[in-house]
Amino acid sequence: MNTPLSSPGAQRTDGAAVRIGALVPLTRPGWTGAGHHLLAGLELGVRDVNDAGGIAGRPLELVVRDTAADPHRAVAAVDELARLGVAALAGEYHSVVARAAATRADALGLPFLCSSAVLDALTEQPTEWVARLPPPQSRGWRVYADFLLGAGHSRIAVATQPSVYWASGTRVLRDCLAPRGGTVVELDMSALTPAAVCDALVGHRATALLLLVGHPEPAVPIVRSVRRDRRLAELLIGAPAGQPEFTEWATLLGGDGAAIPFLRYLPERLGPLGARVGTALRERLAEAPSFVAFEGYDTIAVLADVLRSHGADRARTAASWPRVAVEGTRGRIRFSRTSGVSVWQWAGTPVQVVDRDPAEPGRFRVLHSA
Secondary structure (H helix, E strand, O other), rough: OOEEOOOOOOOHHOOOOEEEOOOEEOOOOOOHHHHHHHHHHHHHHHHHHHHOOOOEEOOOEEEEEOOOOHHHHHHHHHHHHHHOOOOOOOOOOHHHHHHHHHHHHHHHHEEEEEOOOOOOOOOOOOOOOOOOOOHHHHHHHHHHHHHHHHHOOOOEEEEEEEOHHHHHHHHHHHHHHHHHHEEEEEOOOOOOOHHHHHHHHHHOOOEOOOOOOOOOHHHHHHHHHHHOHHHHOEEEEOOOHHHHHHHHHHHHHHHHHOOOOOEOOOOOOOHHHHHHHHHHHHHHHOOOOOOHHHHHHHHHHHHHHHHHHHHOOOOHHHHHHHOOOEEEEEEEEEEEEEOOOOOOOEEOOOOOOEEOOOOOOEEEEEEOOO
């Protein structure tokens, strides 16, 4: 998608638009379900800003670029959006892609509010230009490790593919589990079939298998194979990266996709703003909104507040991250410096471990919160 999207409500404003560049995975091999939810949240946020009068009377406009989970394509999009004069960048779901975009935005002096990517080292060096809404991977995946231990799982296998993101997640899990007697065995999916994974799980006497792999391939075939192997009837399947959150997962796997815990960044109960936005997102998406859709909305809420207060000057926007105090759909958003994280970070992001209820796969159960 390379066409700027005009925003509903823009007719209520006057003057030239303030433009925000949006990086979103909308085509394969990107995680398109996440991309469409993220875009829905961004668009709804823009609509609400414009319905409220825009940015000092000027309409807010998204200029959307599809990254397709390709870091090179994302860098090219950042360059293009910078030339087009956007006031800031928003979005992106895939951590490796967001890292490439953040590095380029930092080099160009273009503010970037990352909506939904968790890799701790989003840039190699600390930067003033980038802020982030979701928790760093080290925090979220520690919560997941605590959940596994609390549920009695200490012999963990991870089905994994080559990726900085998956490698980082494996390292977090191992660092959390090892001091408490847990073990993590890596199963390389570039060398194993789903059937061979089942044999390896039996051989290692694993009690849990975590899917650190792409969706739908090879995650879906692995789940089907494990579910059909009687030797693994008691095995827990987990997906910390959130694959079961989206409707496509339930459509492809049905009941086999239930009882697979994943990380979700929502509070146990939404406040009035979150409830209102959730209703509007459901209408826009024609399905229950994921946490990613709320992340998109909150991204625009933060950027609109900054732009109203400091104008569209890029340097002033970047300098404002530590002064942000915005009521988002999932709590009050403030940015601070976090040890080991190179960007401005919202430290208060809610974290849950959730699964789909086997009795009703369309319903989610909260298993653990932090």
